């Protein structure tokens with residue numbers, strides 16, 4: 001392997017799995033990994049993931065899909081085995097599926113708390129566990145967990161304590177697993193996106209323009225991130241260009257968390 005040059009950033013011949021890839025940031029991450037040469041398996045609870053994967057194929061990328069619920073541990077394990085059997089290997093995982101629940105702390109019910117933790121934290125762990133097995137067996141692989149600016153600081157004006165705690169947990173999970181698997185060739189990192197130009201946030205811009213204005217005034221660049229600005233960081237962390245990076249939370253937030 002050469003240690004310098006642009007080839008280090010390529011993912012040719014690798015099989016990469018992305019959760020929550022039917023739309024949003026996950027779809028763009030899948031597109032970027034495909035553009036870097038990987039065969040990408042787009043996964044999502046939403047059966048629209050098939051149409052998203054077909055779009056990527058139409059764009060000339062190598063894409064496959066599988067619909068399953070990441071909160072169902074047995075389904076996740078079965079998906080890992082299915083993908084391994086079909087593609088022969090798994091080299092990369094992006095645990096991206098997540099939800100935010102805007103609600104004051106005092107109004108959080110046990111059900112609210114469990115719903116967020118079950119997807120944002122429990123499912124991230126068990127998905128990582130299931131897809132790390134073939135990587136640990138082959139002695140190499142790379143994993144990226146999607147955290148958030150909410151994992152390192154408290155954004156405003158909206159309140160979502162369960163989301164904040166889950167995303168802080170995701171960042172620490174990357175540190176813990178990054179160290180545990182360091183000698184076994186599997187790197188684990190987290191990416192912390194800032195406010196990103198997705199359909200979900202566009203809705204806020206339409207329905208609560210004052211909230212959108214508050215966000216924009218707190219972002220040092222004064223603009224939302226493009227989804228591509230998250231995807232390129234994920235691609236880097238999965239590539240050999242990041243062979244020295246594990247257990248790290250890399251912010252892609254236009255400086256929001258330090259500004």
Ligand SMILES: NC(=O)c1ccc[n+]([C@@H]2O[C@H](COP(=O)([O-])OP(=O)(O)OC[C@H]3O[C@@H](n4cnc5c(N)ncnc54)[C@H](O)[C@@H]3O)[C@@H](O)[C@H]2O)c1
Nearest residue numbers: 020022024025044045046069070096097098148193195196
């Ligand atoms: N949009 C932002 O500004 C922003 C900022 C920071 C972090 N993030 C994080 O980035 C990730 C993607 O965010 P997004 O804005 O693209 O969200 P999104 O809602 O547009 O996409 C999430 C995807 O996950 C899927 N999903 C939900 N529950 C699932 C389940 N149980 N099993 C499988 N798939 C499931 C959904 O169907 C959807 O396709 C999330 O983890 C989010 O917390 C987003």
